[in-house]
Amino acid sequence: MSILIGIIGKPNVGKSTFFSALTENPVEIADYPFTTIDSNRGVTYIRTRCPEKDIGRKCSPNFGRCSNGTRLVPVELIDVAGLVPGAHEGKGLGNKFLDDLRRADGFIQIVDSTGSLDQNGNNVGRGRVDPLSDAEFVHREIVLWLADIISDGLIRNLRKLESEGGKIEGIIYEKVSGLGIDPKDVALAVKNAGIPSNLKNWDDDVTFRVAEGIVKISKPGIIVASKGDKITKEDADRLRGRGAYVVSGDYELVLRRAAKAGLIDYFPGDTYFTVKDDAKLSPSQRDALRMVADFLKLNGGTGTQDAIEHLVYKVLRMIVVYPVEDENHWTDKNGNVLPDAILMREGSTAIDLAYKVHTDLGEKFIRAVNGRTKRVLGKDYVLVDGDVIKIVAAR
Ligand SMILES: Nc1nc2c(ncn2[C@@H]2O[C@H](COP(=O)(O)OP(=O)(O)O)[C@@H](O)[C@H]2O)c(=O)[nH]1
Ligand SMILES: [Mg+2]
Structure with missing residues (x-):
């Protein structure tokens, strides 16, 4: 049901670090049925404005979580093994992992912002390679x-x-x-x-x-330059000017693990965190967090959340819609408010949503109702971001 994003790039650029950071949940999050598909497959969450405030009732998400009106919507990630030139002919791990990409809806290509790696991922010395030069061969x-x-x-x-x-x-x-x-x-x-x-x-x-x-x-992507903590602000801004998202997967991982361990309060995407109890930190933890704090201030966050949200909302052009069974109270049949937040492609219609919820609902679709206006909608109604929709189907 969810969408799938492939994390790709040559070896050693920081794919697995980025993947671990994004799939590590710093806060308690309801179970998601896909969390254990595979070691290189996991779930991350993107932010959206929850409509709960519009109806003045607290939502209860089946998956994800909601905090102060910011809803976290699940997105699946797959950490694809390193891609080298000639992979499509079987070089490196070859077709096996290109096949990992079969189901991907979009890509995040990670590049090494320090420019230290040749096309096979070997270290050739800092600044020897244009960080964005592998974008072309990977696309090819x-x-x-x-x-x-x-x-x-x-x-x-x-x-x-x-x-x-x-x-x-x-x-x-x-x-x-x-x-x-x-x-x-x-x-x-x-x-x-x-x-x-x-x-x-x-x-x-x-x-x-x-x-x-x-x-x-059909499978568009963005370029993410990782290891942003190892380059100067000027170099980072230059890469941003060339269209890359500069991130530190490493620092995001530090923050999420520290949050999970109860040492700090941190919400993914935030530009700050707060230490819960300074006395609980070891000297090395304190130093590490201080460095991270400086980076967040200078760069407006670690960048990981912005990158994935840009891909989903702007490049893949997804919107979030909320199917409900009771259009007046915005609940399912058990009274849960706004239980599901579903990502759909911009331009999707009421009948597309019906099929997405359940094939049966699609096949027996009669009409839909807009939960905000209570207006009756036909199958061709084009969904809008934040729509709350009831589907009426034949029994
Ligand atoms: N400083 C720093 N090092 C990183 C970052 N991301 C990855 N690394 C390091 O780069 C090396 C390769 O990372 P890894 O995630 O295994 O790369 P992969 O081969 O693309 O999956 C490891 O030594 C990581 O610790 C980062 O954001 N900052
Ligand atoms: Mg890896």
Whole structure:
């Protein structure tokens, strides 16, 4: 039900540190059914404004948590093993982990802000490498991986298409159907790729363009420069100016663990924390936290929360909607207020939400009701961020 974000990048850039920091819960959070899928798969939470204040009743989330009107919505993360040039041909760990990405809705590519690692992740000395230079090869590996999937049996399919008719996007969609890609996205990528009018002229470049279009539309990502605690503010700002999110996964991890141990109060994304009892800190803990505090002040936080929220809300264009069974009290049938917060793509409709909640609700959809206005909505109603929606379905 949740969305899945793949954390990718060459070895040693800080993927696992970023993953551990984000999936470590500093506060008590209701169980989530996906927490134990795999060692490299976990759940993180993004913030949104909870509608509980609009109805003046405290919400009770099934998953996640709500604090002072800030609701935490679950998002799944997968820590993908290091990607090296040639991975799509089996180099490094090869296709195995490219396949980890099959279900991902988007990517966070981690790069090393200190510029110390070559393309295989070996240390070659600080500042020897442009931190953003691997963005290109990593993107290329993903596109080539998808191009390989599309190429499989394609020539035969195209010949059949010429003799029997049919649609190119249909053929391509069939090949990528296991990858959580929308048929509309495939159609758009095919349209933009400049398909030769004579299909006999189809070559690898065409396939590459189609694959690239699909990745851009359907599996977009952001660049996160980690180890931000090891570079100057000036260097960090330069990387930000080039479109990267500068973070310290290490410091976020320190904060979440200290919060979990009861040493500090810290809410992910905050620009400060408070020490609960200074006497409980060891000298080294006190020093570490002081360094972290300086970094937070200088950079406006560790940056991890901003990065993932930017990806989900701005790049993947997701909104949060709240299905309820009672449109007047905004509850489920047990009286829980706003029990579920669901991430949907911008442009999703009432019927999309119905299917997301339960296939049955989608199939037997009659109408929806807007919990705020009590207005009756048809299946094509386009959802708005923060909508509270009741679905009425046939029994
Ligand atoms: N100072 C600092 N070191 C980090 C940070 N993130 C990762 N590292 C270090 O970089 C090395 C590689 O990190 P890891 O997360 O295992 O990288 P991965 O191979 O991409 O998963 C380890 O020694 C980490 O401690 C960070 O934000 N700050
Ligand atoms: Mg790792």
